[in-house]
Amino acid sequence: MIIVLKPSAAESDAREILDRIAEAGLKPLHMPGVERTVIGALGDERRLGALHFESHPAVERVDEILAPYKAVSREMHPTDTVVSIGKVPVGGEGFAVFGGPCAVEGRDAFAMTARAVADGGAHGLRGGAFKPRTSPYSFQGLGLEGLEILRDVGRELGLPTITEVVEVADVDAVESHADAFQVGARNMQNFRLLTALGQASRPVILKRGMAASVEDLLMAAEYILSEGNQNVIFCERGIRTFEKGTRNTLDLSAVCQLKAKSHLPVLVDPSHGTGVRAYVTPMAFAAAACGADGILVEVHHDPKRALSDGAQSLFPEQFTDLVTRLRPFVAAAGRHL
Ligand code: PEP
Ligand code: MN
Numbered sequence: 001m002i003i004v005l006k007p008s009a010a011e012s013d014a015r016e017i018l019d020r021i022a023e024a025g026l027k028p029l030h031m032p033g034v035e036r037t038v039i040g041a042l043g044d045e046r047r048l049g050a051l052h053f054e055s056h057p058a059v060e061r062v063d064e065i066l067a068p069y070k071a072v073s074r075e076m077h078p079t080d081t082v083v084s085i086g087k088v089p090v091g092g093e094g095f096a097v098f099g100g101p102c103a104v105e106g107r108d109a110f111a112m113t114a115r116a117v118a119d120g121g122a123h124g125l126r127g128g129a130f131k132p133r134t135s136p137y138s139f140q141g142l143g144l145e146g147l148e149i150l151r152d153v154g155r156e157l158g159l160p161t162i163t164e165v166v167e168v169a170d171v172d173a174v175e176s177h178a179d180a181f182q183v184g185a186r187n188m189q190n191f192r193l194l195t196a197l198g199q200a201s202r203p204v205i206l207k208r209g210m211a212a213s214v215e216d217l218l219m220a221a222e223y224i225l226s227e228g229n230q231n232v233i234f235c236e237r238g239i240r241t242f243e244k245g246t247r248n249t250l251d252l253s254a255v256c257q258l259k260a261k262s263h264l265p266v267l268v269d270p271s272h273g274t275g276v277r278a279y280v281t282p283m284a285f286a287a288a289a290c291g292a293d294g295i296l297v298e299v300h301h302d303p304k305r306a307l308s309d310g311a312q313s314l315f316p317e318q319f320t321d322l323v324t325r326l327r328p329f330v331a332a333a334g335r336h337l
Helices: 011-023 045-049 107-119 144-157 168-177 191-198 214-225 253-261 270-274 277-289 316-332
Strands: 002-005 027-032 037-042 059-063 083-085 088-090 096-100 124-126 161-164 180-183 204-207 232-236 266-268 294-298
Touching: 002 011, 011 027, 011 037, 083 232, 088 096, 096 107, 096 316, 107 124, 107 144, 107 316, 124 144, 144 161, 144 168, 161 168, 168 180, 168 191, 180 191, 191 214, 204 214, 214 232, 214 253, 232 253, 253 266, 266 277, 270 277, 270 294, 277 294, 277 316
Parallel strands: 096 124, 096 294, 124 161, 161 180, 180 204, 204 232, 232 266, 266 294
Antiparallel strands: 002 037, 002 059, 027 037, 083 088
8 A cells, every 4th residue: 555645744744654554563665755755555455444544634645556566566666766786776877787607616717707797898797606407417506615706706896796595594695795686587486585585685686487477576576575675676587488499588578567567677687588699699789678777698708618508608708799789779778888
């Protein structure tokens, strides 16, 4: 439910209403705006009806949020939210570019790719330390050692870092080493993990599950926001379809849907979205054109030797070329790199 206060409402009116929402056992959300304050109430709306806020002298109107997701919805928050990863804003007028290898494979290897990605124009680094692999015999990531490498190299280059968290037990370790959590496609509906991340303080990049609808993704984000952490960024990374020519089908219409239905920023991952190196750059351009707030791209200093996702990883010079040729698409979408 959204409670819109009159422009004349005082801070004390907002406080009183927030307290009464909390006393009724719902979660209050305080959203002070330039012209007026909006208050959200999350939870069982039947309990709110009994409070009759519509007749409160400081209240202009009370609106029901019809969508099943509440804090995530644009109804709750009509303007775009900008979520910062380190000092890099995601959302708003800029277009954010994050690059790096699928996995942190070692200190020298990661430093080499990271330096190339930084020189190529990336705003931040990606690299998995905990890798959820289809086969138990595939490289599973360096774990804590990978986190330390990611942190050290990110600091040396002055770039914020993103890494995947795969279980609740690792949340604290990831939070103390990286600037943003990534929730992978395979964990999008790991509700215990989402709840734990809702209580964490770093931003969360929430990737779409490979068999998840856009509404499933919005509901997954609601788990995080309803626990307190408002800093969620969606990531469209392709879904499973009958198409065999690509690893996944990159659903760019999901970007438009997410933008229409939610105030949260949206990234596109054209690497997992196609699985084919040659298709990554054109789909990155398409992501900028359809209104995404940035991209997450896999790059490797020697893709043929990569321990995971080599076939979709760009060579460093291809990444530099991508960023250079991305500029006109970003400008056409009314943004800047
Ligand atoms: C990744 O980013 O390397 C990854 C495993 O992505 P996804 O969860 O989208 O498959
Ligand atoms: Mn990968």
